[in-house]
Amino acid sequence: MNKTALIIGYVWPEPNSSAAGSRMLQLIRALQDGGNQVHYASPAEFSEHAADLPALGITPQRIALNCSSFDDYVQQLQPALVLFDRFMMEEQFGWRVEKFCSQALRILDTEDLHCLRHARQQQFKAAVKLLAEEAPLPLQVDNEFLFSEVAVREIAAILRCDLSLMISAAEIEILQRRFQVPATQLLYLPFMEDLPLRAAGPDFSQRQHFVAIGNFRHEPNWDAVRYLKEALWPRIRQQLPQAELHIYGAYPPPKATQLHNAREGFLVKGWADDAIRVIQQARVMLAPLRFGAGLKGKLIDAARSGTPAVTTGIGAEGMYDAGAEPVLLANGAEEFAAAAVRLYRDETLWQLLQQQGLGLIQQRFAYAVHAPRLQQQLLQLQGSIAEHRRQHFYSQMLRHHSLKSTQYMAQWIEAKTRR
Incomplete structure (x- = not known):
């Protein structure tokens, strides 16, 4: 044959x-x-x-x-x-x-x-x-x-x-x-996906800062970075003045690297040799996707890394079982920023979403x-x-x-x- x-x-x-x-x-x-x-x-x-x-x-x-x-x-x-x-x-x-x-x-x-x-x-x-x-x-x-x-x-x-x-x-x-x-x-x-081979990583108290990740050549990801810069991060940073946002992704163009601003805690870091490792170091992932389709690999990586996320309805589409989402959902700027701050501060909520995320691969993927x-x-x-x-x-x-x-x-x- x-x-x-x-x-x-x-x-x-x-x-x-x-x-x-x-x-x-x-x-x-x-x-x-x-x-x-x-x-x-x-x-x-x-x-x-x-x-x-x-x-x-x-x-x-x-x-x-x-x-x-x-x-x-x-x-x-x-x-x-x-x-x-x-x-x-x-x-x-x-x-x-x-x-x-x-x-x-x-x-x-x-x-x-x-x-x-x-x-x-x-x-x-x-x-x-x-x-x-x-x-x-x-x-x-x-x-x-x-x-x-x-x-x-x-x-x-x-x-x-x-x-x-x-x-x-x-x-x-x-x-x-x-x-x-x-x-x-x-x-x-x-x-x-294979079942997660790594532990959940550092616990809540050992983690700090936010992370966002995605190939810059993919238009929904680039729009999400601009949305973070213009509308979301200023709102989050106002309530968490010591927090930083670390942005990773393949093929960052000059228009992306020019958004880097250490004083504002908005750090465009580009290519990540090990996406799981950099996600695992953060306390919260941000994925404010305003258009797109398919499934979001970044949210799979977040679940595998034990890193709860905040995303939109577009980001969550087709990803999770209702009532067992390892993320917070928010579709407007004020709502998204409030959810990010809440998840960053609330250890009980963070641990609940982390546990739901760690079972995601076995349940759906x-x-x-x-x-x-x-x-x-x-x-x-x-x-x-x-x-x-x-x-x-x-x-x-x-x-x-x-x-x-x-x-x-x-x-x-x-x-x-x-x-």
């Missing part, structure tokens, strides 16, 4: 830079544990922060956009399974996979639902412009923003694939209710629970792929029409480049 799996990555996975990088390594591990020989191909430039794939038993391959060299590569490899990392990779390479290995199982890992993140960002910006003040968080996004060109492209990619891996149950509900995507083409697959579900689903689909595809006529229709237009555009670009 062919057990070759090809992952077409948007970037080379950087587990220490983003939750997306960690998520990719979790998927690779689950495929390997299912007996697959994994190949990882990407058109992105290699990164010094990328995981050492050969050391993990993975064969890397640099590929090019709009280039027939990929055709030779995939035709020779003949994978039984192709996993597209985000819908953009399915757009670029899906028609080539369809043409040269049509029987391969086609899987899309959405990472997060891009059209939802985009819609929330656009709706938030529109509300700020209209109100000229702090806008309400757009948890309930309007169709005006949701039904965008990004949505057309992403939903088409989801329908063209045999199965899409969804990190958030909230996003599955949106896909089924707002876009009528069949449940048989969706699989709930959140973060797949255990690798031992979710990896076997993925492996079983893939085996089932591979054994009945023809029948599965017959049941999804819209998928066949989109592959017939959409992939032809994508193919012709790619071939036109390649021909033009050769001139």
Whole structure:
């Protein structure tokens, strides 16, 4: 039986830079544990922060956009399974996979639902412009923003694939209710974490200061840093004049490092070699996300580190069981600052949330629970792929029409480049 799996990555996975990088390594591990020989191909430039794939038993391959060299590569490899990392990779390479290995199982890992993140960002910006003040968080996004060109492209990619891996149950509900995507083409697959291997770390009295963390290239994280600087930290610092906020994240741009102000206790520290260690030293994590989608790796790390957090409804979406959240929720500046100060001062509350956080991995995100579900689903689909595809006529229709237009555009670009 062919057990070759090809992952077409948007970037080379950087587990220490983003939750997306960690998520990719979790998927690779689950495929390997299912007996697959994994190949990882990407058109992105290699990164010094990328995981050492050969050391993990993975064969890397640099590929090019709009280039027939990929055709030779995939035709020779003949994978039984192709996993597209985000819908953009399915757009670029899906028609080539369809043409040269049509029987391969086609899987899309959405990472997060891009059209939802985009819609929330656009709706938030529109509300700020209209109100000229702090806008309400757009948890309930309007169709005006949701039904965008990004949505057309992403939903088409989801329908063209045999199965899409969804990190958030909230996003599955949106896909089924707002876009009528069949449940048989969706699989709930959140973060797949090993049980915490570290102790909770220093206790309440041994910790001090606040921490915020997130890749600066991710727009929701950069907006959260600006929100902290402009609205939240001044309110918190007024009540806790000796406290500091330590901000970590990969790829900080100059506009971020320029916000560093030691006198105000607003310290932009950039890259963290060990995210768990720096989070574990803080008393409270702040994650004031005003738009976004998916699950938040920073809040997983906070729970693993025994560090209670304050976040928004956007940050908490899909993360916790109701009534057992290891965080405080707040959606406005005054409310958020008050919650941060309260958690920083209240040892009893802090200890309660810490204990709830330490059980989070086992309750919702255990690798031992979710990896076997993925492996079983893939085996089932591979054994009945023809029948599965017959049941999804819209998928066949989109592959017939959409992939032809994508193919012709790619071939036109390649021909033009050769001139």
